[in-house]
Every structure is written in C-alpha cells, then in structure tokens.
Amino acid sequence: xxxxxxxxxxxxxxxxxxxxxxxxxxxxxxxxxxxxxxxxxxxxxxxxxxxxxxxxxxxxxxxxxxxxxxxxxxxxxxxxxxxxxxxxx
Numbered sequence: 001x002x003x004x005x006x007x008x009x010x011x012x013x014x015x016x017x018x019x020x021x022x023x024x025x026x027x028x029x030x031x032x033x034x035x036x037x038x039x040x041x042x043x044x045x046x047x048x049x050x051x052x053x054x055x056x057x058x059x060x061x062x063x064x065x066x067x068x069x070x071x072x073x074x075x076x077x078x079x080x081x082x083x084x085x086x087x088x089x
Contacts, residue, residue: 002031002080003050003057005064009073011042018067019046019075026063027054042073047080 007015016035023030028048035044053060061077068075 001049001051003028003048003077004080005044005046005048005075005077007035007042007044007046007068007073007075009042009068009071011037011040012071015042015071015073016044018071019044019064022063022067023048025054026060027052028060 005019007019009015020030028050030046030048032047033044034046035042037043050057050060055063057077057079064075064077
C-alpha cells in the first residue's frame with residue numbers, strides 16, 4: 001500500500017530531516033522523493049510504503065500536519081488511489 005506526502009512552504013533548515021525521522025519512527029519506507037526550492041519556496045513530494053506502519057493512517061496524517069504546523073509548512077498525506085483520482089485528467 002502506498003501513500004503520497006506533499007510538503008509546501010518557505011524553505012528552512014530541518015524540513016526533510018523532521019519528516020524523514022517521523023517516517024522512520026513509524027516504519028514507513030520512502031520509495032521515491034523529489035524536492036525543489038524555487039525563490040525560497042520549498043516543495044517536496046514523496047511516495048511512501050505504508051504496508052506495515054506502527055500507527056494508523058489517520059494518526060500519521062495528523063502527526064505530519066502537526067509537524068508541518070511547527071515548521072511553518074503545509075504537509076498532506078493521501079492514499080495513492082485518492083491522489084491519482086484527484087489528479088486524473
């Protein structure tokens with residue numbers, strides 16, 4: 001089972017570290033990651049494996065949102081199927 005995590009906001013030190021540390025703590029493996037910084041704005045998209053997490057999806061999503069609030073960025077976690085349906089033309 002896969003999930004898409006997106007992070008958007010003003011660039012600052014520690015964004016990737018905090019997100020990756022949380023994912024490691026919850027047994028979520030990063031399958032693919034892309035990040036860019038354009039004129040000081042940080043944008044990251046991750047595809048992660050949520051086959052065997054230590055927390056429920058809803059808890060992880062809320063935790064990541066809280067981490068984003070602490071960092072001053074927006075973090076969203078969506079199931080891959082929902083993400084694909086939302087972005088299908």
